[in-house]
Amino acid sequence: MPARTFRWAVAGVVLGIVLAACETAKIAGGHPGPQNPPVSPAPPAAEPNSGGPFGFASSGNADFDSWRTQFASKAAASGKREATVRAVLDGLVPVEQTVQAQSFDNQAEFVKPIWDYAKSAVSPTRVSNGQAKLADNITTFGAVEAAYAPPREVVAAIWGMESSYGGFIGTDDAPRVLASQAAIGRRKDFNEGELLAIMQLIDNGSATRDQFRKASWAGALGQTQFMPSSLLQYGRDFDSDGHRDIWSNSGDALASAANYLSAYGWRKGQPWAIETRIPEGYDYSLGDGRKLTVAAWKATGLSPATAASFGDSDTLQAELFLPAGSYGPAFLLFENFGIIKRYNNADSYALAVGLLADRLAGRPDLSRPWPTDIQMLTQQQAKDLQGALNTLGYSAGAIDGIIGRGTRRALQKFQKDRSLVADGFPTTVMLGKVLEAAAAR
Ligand SMILES: [Ca+2]
Numbered sequence: 259m260p261a262r263t264f265r266w267a268v269a270g271v272v273l274g275i276v277l278a279a280c281e282t283a284k285i286a287g288g289h290p291g292p293q294n295p296p297v298s299p300a301p302p303a304a305e306p307n308s309g310g311p312f313g314f315a316s317s318g319n320a321d322f323d324s325w326r327t328q329f330a331s332k333a334a335a336s337g338k339r340e341a342t343v344r345a346v347l348d349g350l351v352p353v354e355q356t357v358q359a360q361s362f363d364n365q366a367e368f369v370k371p372i373w374d375y376a377k378s379a380v381s382p383t384r385v386s387n388g389q390a391k392l393a394d395n396i397t398t399f400g401a402v403e404a405a406y407a408p409p410r411e412v413v414a415a416i417w418g419m420e421s422s423y424g425g426f427i428g429t430d431d432a433p434r435v436l437a438s439q440a441a442i443g444r445r446k447d448f449n450e451g452e453l454l455a456i457m458q459l460i461d462n463g464s465a466t467r468d469q470f471r472k473a474s475w476a477g478a479l480g481q482t483q484f485m486p487s488s489l490l491q492y493g494r495d496f497d498s499d500g501h502r503d504i505w506s507n508s509g510d511a512l513a514s515a516a517n518y519l520s521a522y523g524w525r526k527g528q529p530w531a532i533e534t535r536i537p538e539g540y541d542y543s544l545g546d547g548r549k550l551t552v553a554a555w556k557a558t559g560l561s562p563a564t565a566a567s568f569g570d571s572d573t574l575q576a577e578l579f580l581p582a583g584s585y586g587p588a589f590l591l592f593e594n595f596g597i598i599k600r601y602n603n604a605d606s607y608a609l610a611v612g613l614l615a616d617r618l619a620g621r622p623d624l625s626r627p628w629p630t631d632i633q634m635l636t637q638q639q640a641k642d643l644q645g646a647l648n649t650l651g652y653s654a655g656a657i658d659g660i661i662g663r664g665t666r667r668a669l670q671k672f673q674k675d676r677s678l679v680a681d682g683f684p685t686t687v688m689l690g691k692v693l694e695a696a697a698a699r
Pocket residue numbers: 494495496497498499500501502503507510
């Protein structure tokens with residue numbers, strides 16, 4: 259999915275500061291991207307005059323009221339039932355913008371190292387709860403697994419990450435948070451599209467107005483934390499009762515998540531990643547995003563960390579992923595890692611889902627510990643690093659304090675040119691070397 263250009267996400271999805279998948283991209287859970295939700299052709303004479311037939315009571319915010327009147331007319335003109343338009347928009351009072359802005363800016367993903375997130379993802383409680391849920395819902399998981407490409411443990415891991423296996427689905431009103439953003443916040447078109455999707459879901463009987471009152475602060479819905487347009491496009495009515503009830507029907511929720519991954523091209527039977535052992539003296543600069551076959555990776559000296567072999571994956575394309583540089587576990591990533599990122603475009607999220615899935619499937623824990631004793635760069639230090647790399651001509655990209663792939667690749671080039679271990683991992687010692695080099699220019 260095309261990456262969003264805003265820090266947009268459901269609560270609880272994570273982008274490690276060391277590992278931002280894209281420098282500032284976030285995806286609202288399960289949302290496939292800024293494709294326009296299907297909109298019926300406008301009936302020619304349906305355009306209401308200004309104010310339209312709605313006449314909402316004032317919210318107390320003139321800008322919001324003005325937007326709402328116009329948007330209601332637009333929604334009705336696009337074919338949404340007037341009663342639905344009214345039900346979705348009537349009585350809304352915009353969220354205080356400072357509160358909403360804080361929610362966007364204070365997401366844990368921007369301050370946590372990736373291993374904090376990975377470790378909490380596979381906490382003993384989350385693993386044991388997941389195993390219990392797999393056992394309790396064995397018939398549903400069997401049917402979902404038979405109907406869609408991903409294995410049950412991956413679907414269960416997403417369920418666990420998004421809503422603690424359905425235990426927490428949010429208490430915000432999706433129309434309220436989306437309308438607030440559309441009217442006086444960020445990303446008008448995107449949020450209006452999500453509101454139109456809600457109206458369409460109500461109009462076609464998939465969901466009720468009241469169900470949309472159980473959403474995250476960003477408007478993500480139900481046990482799978484789908485944005486409304488994702489529910490419209492990928493939601494499934496697995497028990498065929500006429501409703502896509504991802505809030506309280508775990509079959510609908512799990513089938514919807516599995517369908518989403520299938521639709522984005524999940525490779526049935528292929529792994530998401532395999533932990534790899536790296537030999538002494540290895541050229542870490544190979545971990546720069548290039549894709550080679552597993553056979554070619556083996557020829558560079560890599561071997562599987564916890565298994566006897568890489569299995570039958572020799573011909574698959576993989577990328578060497580060094581989330582903790584040379585200080586922690588390394589992985590060969592496969593296409594399915596990218597499919598998990600369609601759900602949420604952060605390496606740390608996909609890593610957490612994959613690791614949790616592995617544990618739920620009974621596969622062994624990582625062979626190498628995360629380097630919890632390493633001090634992470636602060637956001638300001640990360641900016642200093644990016645600025646110095648740019649000064650030195652290594653092109654770290656935008657100076658945003660988020661160390662994503664671009665920054666890591668630039669650091670790898672710096673390290674390689676100086677015969678340092680080119681792992682692209684920004685320790686404070688490495689920051690010192692880069693700043694020193696930049697100052698000497
Ligand atoms: Ca249903």
